[in-house]
Amino acid sequence: MSHQVNVLMDRQVLEKINLLIHQDPSHECGGIFIGNISKDEITGTYTVHLHDLYYEDRKGSRSTFEFTTDYLMNAVKYVKKHYPHYHIVGNVHSHAQFDAFWSSQDVEMMQQSRDNSFYMVVSCRYGTWNAVFKDMDFHYYACQVSIADDQALDHLFGKRIERKEAPTKVTYRTQRHYSDVQKRELDKRFLHSVTELSDKKVLIIGAGTIGNLLSEYAMQAGIGHLCIVDKDDYHYWNLPRSSMIDEHAQEKHKALALAKALSEKCYFPLEVTGIHADICALGWGFFEDFDLILSPVDNAAIRQYVDRGCKLYHIPHITCGTGIVDGDFTGNILFFPENAVVDLEYIWGNGYRQRLEERRSCADIAEETQAQVMSFSSQIAGMSIDLALKVLLGQISDDKTVYKYILNALGHGYARDKVALRTFKYSQPHQSELYEIFDPQQPIAKIRFDRSLPKRYLWEKLNILFKENIYSYRLNLEWSLNIPIAYDYANALAKIEVSMNSGVDAIFDRLPDRHIYYVEGEKGEYLVEITFEGGVNDETGHKGSIKRASGMQSMPLPRKRRICD
């Protein structure tokens, strides 16, 4: 076989193949390719364009799948109705038990029609695929298959189709060089030196309207390390309210698309990481590496979750958001320095918690999502980044006092406009659920534990730490509000028992790699940071692991500038 066939597969075909083969991986199934085949008469090269895949909810046995006549007829009708300019150009089928190879039945099937056809076999068990092109003279050719948007095909089969649930991570490192003269000129135009923020690490949680603006401002201020975390994708309705991304980001993961946009647009050296994940799945331990955390999230429960993690690790935190009151915009910015005397729960109360825990993202409730907010959000983002730069530059000496800013839309006349910005100051310590157990002066105990070991070894470590000598300690999962296991409705667990005689617990695989747990004993309650190691299988992809978030597909790098590493 020689390489004379180029196959160009549209992304939707790939997505449909993934959907098809993973709907029941234990049985074989098949779909029919719709597209065009052309031949360059001079070079003899064939080009196959696969535009769509027709498939029905039909399953074969564990070892066979038959393309029946009525299946093919339905496909013909579908093509006639939807794609008058395309044809049926071949088929794909899956192997449930075996690797992707051409069996004798497959070869027999290929020999039944005398036309140019493209065939594909995919094994979701082994994550492999094979493709072949057959011309009218029954010559078989190997194929060069590529995806319309350049992503490497090898990565795409064998992963779970529910890509929204699979955290992915990408890091772009962009280098920008300025001459000494240029640097001096730039320095003149900044209140701080352009290199002063190059070693600062900022985490931005949420890549919505304000997330776009904050990341843009942070990047242009010269912050050297940015990390964006978001669990949603960009849709067409996000485009007019997201300043950094363009139409190519549509239907792509927000965090990854925004990270790419930042790396392409930055004017200073920048390392930007995008993580497509639920922030709660990463655990509080993830926060510790950052100098500042910004959480422009639409979800109050997540804002509180992030705030609690920041308090535990003494990380400055700015959270902001917008809303609508009486038909006009309102917004808030809350600034918590590293040793804040109160937390978000004290300022807001927790009455909203139960209702808002169910609402994880505004993408789930499109009808409640606010209308165009760019102009108002830019004010919120501008004020937030002002505060952020002051924090990063060490210009805020009071590391205890918390500030809340409420900003209302202008345009109501003098009296109301005068109080459009209101400031609230919290300088006295107050109790809340967090501070009932957390003493900021006391370091939090740390434990490392291998997930694959029996729980009794963790019990031993807890017993050495707390010396209660009791039969079982309990890890309270509800204390941290949102860690993923609390949402497992089918087998809900509010607490995990760590007892002296227990074996391996698979639930640990679903907990974040590094997180602070509220541990209940018989005499008291404690906070302990548990770092889970081992026992993680990225292919199966358990929930809530930063390890899974870090071991993922590589993304194409932007080509505009020289990218290191």
Next chain:
Amino acid sequence: MRDYAMDLANIAASIVNDVMGSNLKVKNSYSSDGNHIIMEFDGYPLYKSRRKGKAFVQFPRSTFYVRKKDICFAPVQQAQCHYYQEQLGKQFAHPHVYNDGHPCWDNSKRERATDFIANIVETLSLQNVTRDSVNIGHCASGIMGVSTEALKNAKTQQQAVIKALKPKTMISDRRKLESYINKRWCAKITYLTRDM
């Protein structure tokens, strides 16, 4: 070092046994991951069968615990509790138990340990299947049919349970049942706390 969670579960199980009759043999154990307690009742008359078999109630181990020498009870959410029969994972035959074994709670209280134990008694004896519960609350599963059919089949199974186990007559009166369980629970945990 005492395993109070198991001690308390044993007390709860013994009260259920006391009410349901001594023909039911009860044994408590932990689930393999240690996060749940499994209350195993042997000798339970199986639905649509002449055989007797096992019924299981699985609930979080942290349902009963001791904190600062006080005995505590954490109310159980319905998704945290499972009723099985014959083997773990097989749904208990009851109109208000879902296919995966978790119950659809009725209007009864759940705040106290007494309520939890009374609910187990009522579920095992199907006393909580009423005309209102199958009509207004509908049925969580169709294992006994739906609506009047479920009520009819539940009554048949109820009679089978009564005939086989000879439970105390108070099971049909929730108020009396709670009162009895409460007295027994308080007496037994008082005895337990003396050793703390």
